Amino acid sequence: MPNLKVETFKISDLSTYHKNPRRGDVDAIAESLKARGQYRPIVVNIGTHASHDYEILAGNHTYLAAKKLGWKTIQATTVDVDDDQAAQIVLADNRLADLGGYDDETLSALLSDVSSLDGLGWSQDDVDELAAALEPERDDSEVEDVEVPDDAPQRVKRGEIWVLGEHRLMCGDSTKPEDMRKLLGGGGGRSVADGPAL
Known part of the structure; x- marks a missing residue:
């Protein structure tokens, strides 16, 4: 040797x-x-x-x-x-x-753990595509639609915020600056995900 x-x-x-x-x-x-x-x-x-x-x-x-x-x-x-x-x-x-390959779950976890993708040869799009590919496919055929009566009591009130670890979830309107200020607590965030009003 x-x-x-x-x-x-x-x-x-x-x-x-x-x-x-x-x-x-x-x-x-x-x-x-x-x-x-x-x-x-x-x-x-x-x-x-x-x-x-x-x-x-x-x-x-x-x-x-x-x-x-x-x-x-x-x-x-x-x-x-x-x-x-x-x-x-x-x-x-x-x-x-x-001749080698990747264990996609381990790769996805490792890519998510690093502080920066700079110089790794992986883009954020690559990371997102890998994570999406690992998501289990939903079988909606066994999911039953539930009818909610119009007079059902609301369990969530507008303006409520839930703290989930380092994440915050709010029932609000992302187009209203006052809601965003309340959600972010005066600070900033790395990303915001919103959905259509129901």
């Missing part, structure tokens, strides 16, 4: 793999690097036994993103392999990630 050591290399001393089949989203990776820096090293082939030296076998697009951001150095681990082994590493690194 090789003893992998992380080293700092000048960006100008390295080159991308000459036959890299992968096409990555350099802009998205650059956003990630801006948001949280480099959190794993790229892999560089020293190339003593290969036709190209100091060539990147894993992390080509991270390197390109760092270069685009104007970085002068990058962290890397090294191998010293021949051309055939270098090609095998490139192919394995690109393909093995493709």
Whole structure:
């Protein structure tokens, strides 16, 4: 088992793999690097036994993103392999990630837990679509319509507010500033959901 050591290399001393089949989203990776820096090293082939030296076998697009951001150095681990082994590493690194998948429930929970989606490659629309896909389908065929008599007593009064954890629910009119002030308690909110009056 090789003893992998992380080293700092000048960006100008390295080159991308000459036959890299992968096409990555350099802009998205650059956003990630801006948001949280480099959190794993790229892999560089020293190339003593290969036709190209100091060539990147894993992390080509991270390197390109760092270069685009104007970085002068990058962290890397090294191998010293021949051309055939270098090609095998490139192919394995690109393909093995493709073979995996996601546990959608765990992914949805994790995306909901993080404080920011900046630089993650996920948009709020992605998060919303995933959450919607996980919602169980309702079978309305077994739901009976209930007729409410016109003279039924109202249990909710206009202006009432319920505090549900960090959320607030009000029977009011979102088009009326006084109702919104009352609901928000003089503060602000991250989002407001309203529905049509019944």
